[in-house]
Amino acid sequence: MCRRSTSIRPTRRLPRLAASWNSRPPTSRWIAPSPMAARVPISASSSPTSNPKATGADGMTPMVRTVIRLLAMGVVAWAAGAGMARAALVLEGTRIVFPGDAKDVSIRVRNAGDEPLLVQSWLDDGRPNASPDTLVVPFLVSPAVTRIEPASSGVLRLFYTRHPLPSDRESVFYFNALETPPSSGKENVVGLKFRTRIKLFFRPPGLPGRVENAPASLRWSAVAGGGSVEVHNPTPYYVSLLSVEVAAKGGRPIGAGSGMVAPYGKERFNLPAGTQAAANQAAVHFTVINDYGGTQAFDSPLLAP
Numbered sequence: 001m002c003r004r005s006t007s008i009r010p011t012r013r014l015p016r017l018a019a020s021w022n023s024r025p026p027t028s029r030w031i032a033p034s035p036m037a038a039r040v041p042i043s044a045s046s047s048p049t050s051n052p053k054a055t056g057a058d059g060m061t062p063m064v065r066t067v068i069r070l071l072a073m074g075v076v077a078w079a080a081g082a083g084m085a086r087a088a089l090v091l092e093g094t095r096i097v098f099p100g101d102a103k104d105v106s107i108r109v110r111n112a113g114d115e116p117l118l119v120q121s122w123l124d125d126g127r128p129n130a131s132p133d134t135l136v137v138p139f140l141v142s143p144a145v146t147r148i149e150p151a152s153s154g155v156l157r158l159f160y161t162r163h164p165l166p167s168d169r170e171s172v173f174y175f176n177a178l179e180t181p182p183s184s185g186k187e188n189v190v191g192l193k194f195r196t197r198i199k200l201f202f203r204p205p206g207l208p209g210r211v212e213n214a215p216a217s218l219r220w221s222a223v224a225g226g227g228s229v230e231v232h233n234p235t236p237y238y239v240s241l242l243s244v245e246v247a248a249k250g251g252r253p254i255g256a257g258s259g260m261v262a263p264y265g266k267e268r269f270n271l272p273a274g275t276q277a278a279a280n281q282a283a284v285h286f287t288v289i290n291d292y293g294g295t296q297a298f299d300s301p302l303l304a305p
Contacts, residue, residue, distance in 0.1 A: 086194075087179065087194035087196065088111055088112050088113025088115070088117060088179060088181070088194075089109060089110070089111060089112075089117060089119060089148075089177060089179040089194065089196060090109065090110045090111075090112050091107065091108075091109055091177065091196055091198065092107060092108040092109070092110075093107075093198070093292070093293055094198055094289070094293035095198055095199045095200070095201065095240075095289070095291065095293060096158070096175055096198065096199070096200040096201070097200075097201050097203055097291050098139075098158065098160065098200060098201065098202045098203065099203055099205065100160075100165075100167075100202060100203055100204035100205045101205045102160070103159070103160075104157050104158060104159045104160070105157070105158045106155050106156070106157050106158075107155070107156045107157075107158065107175070108153055108154070108155055108156075109148065109153065109154050109155075109156060109177065110148075110152070110153040110154075111148040111149065111150055111151065111152055111153070111154075112151070113150060113181075114150050114151075115150060115181050115182055116147055116148065116149050116150060116181075116182060117147070117148045117179045117180065117181060118145065118146075118147055118179070118180040118181075118182075119145070119146050119147075119148055119154070119177055119178070119179050119180075120144065120145050120177070120178045120180070121141040121143075121144055121145075121146075121156055121175070121176065121177050121178075122135070122141060122144065122176050123135070123137045123139045123141065123158075123173050123174060123175055123176065123200065124137065124173065124174045124176060125137055125173060125174075126172070126173075126174065128174070128197060132176075137173055138160060138161045138162070138163030138165060139158055139159065139160060139161065139173065139200070140158070140159045140161060141156055141157070141158055141175075142156070142157050142159065143156070156177075158175070158200075160202070165202055165204070166204070167204045167206075168204070168207070168236060169204075169207070169236040169237075169263035169264065170201050170202060170203050170204070170207075170236060170237055170238050170263055171201070171202040172199055172200065172201055172202075172238055172260075172262075173199075173200045173202065174197055174198065174199055174200060175197070175198050175199075175200050176195060176196070176197050177195070177196045177197075178193060178194075178195045179193065179194050179195075179196075180193050181193075199240070201238055203237075207236045207237070208236065209235055209236070209237075211237045211291065212290065213235075214233070214235040214237040214239050215239055215286075215288045215296065215298050216298060217233070217234055217235050218231050218232070218233055218239060218261065218286075218298075218300060219231065219232045219234065219300075219303065220284040220300050220301070220302050220303065221279065221302065221303040221304060221305050222277050222278065222279040222282075222302055222303070222304065222305060223268065223305060224305055225276075226271075226276030226277050226278060227270065227271055227275075227276060228256075228268050228269060228270040228271055228277075229244075229246055229256060229268070229269050229271070229277055229284060229302060230266055230267070230268045230269075230305075231244075231261055231266065231267050231268075231269070231284075232265075232266050233261040233262065233263060233264060233265055233266070233267075234264065235263060235264075236263045236264070237263060238260060238261070238262060238263060239260065239261045239288055240260045240288060240289040241258050241259050241260065241261065241286055241287070241288055242258055242287040242288065242289050242295055243255070243257075243258055243286065243287045244256040244257060244258065244259075244269050244284065244285075244286045245284070245285040245286070246271060246277045246282055246283075246284055246285075246302065247282060247283055247285060248277070248278070248281055248282045249281055249282065249283075251282075253285055254271055254272060254275050254277075255272070256269040256270065256271055257269050257270070277302055278302075279302055279303055279304035279305065280301070280302070280303070280304060281302075282302040283299055283300065283301055283302060284299070284300045284301075284302055285297065285298075285299055286298055286300070
């Protein structure tokens with residue numbers, strides 16, 4: 001049997017490093033350390049700005065810093081330009097109430113800009129993206145298209161076509177006004193059109209109760225599981241909810257969103273994930289918008305489902 005022999009050569013002792021972690025490299029000069037600044041070496045052979053691949057204390061190269069500055073300047077310029085574009089058409093109110101026994105209702109509009117506006121008006125049935133040509137609503141706007149001079153006002157008239165609508169409750173539609181500024185005639189200029197959309201409530205005559213008492217008549221209850229609350233409207237009037245908050249006894253209010261409750265209808269408001277509302281141990285704070293666009297705050301106990 002052959003035995004493999006292994007020769008062991010004497011190892012060379014590695015020389016000790018002449019520089020320690022805290023020593024200065026011979027090709028670098030150092031900034032004197034300060035309590036607020038970290039020690040940063042700067043190459044003696046080239047300045048920080050002369051080498052596009054050199055990184056600074058923030059880990060970025062000069063080229064990256066330049067790109068970031070240009071992007072920031074672009075964002076600022078875009079924001080400044082966007083701030084100059086704003087709607088010039090002002091409507092007299094934030095909602096329209098059309099009494100069922102009225103022949104027509106007038107809406108005053110004003111051009112608050114310094115250029116003439118072409119205003120197109122129509123009503124929709126709750127579908128904001130539907131073409132006006134495809135909508136069938138029991139109202140007409142006159143004039144449907146009008147020109148309003150700068151710093152001037154105009155009047156639009158709404159007519160009810162007497163198409164049958166429910167007589168025991170309100171109906172809701174939406175009034176739209178699209179403003180188009182004149183063309184500038186310049187190249188590379190984007191013309192913006194602004195659309196204003198507000199609610200129109202058709203209110204038949206002889207409805208029971210008073211519309212201002214409808215918010216206090218709402219009944220709020222916890223939904224099984226506690227992750228949402230439900231409101232029931234026992235009145236023939238729509239109630240627009242600007243905000244809904246649920247608060248346990250001694251706790252902070254939790255926002256549950258906003259919305260609108262139809263006559264004799266129900267609406268559900270979801271609480272943020274991870275929160276629950278227990279019946280008979282919490283209250284609902286809600287703010288409504290009245291016929292005049294003002295707001296009113298109400299409180300109601302949270303009942304069992």
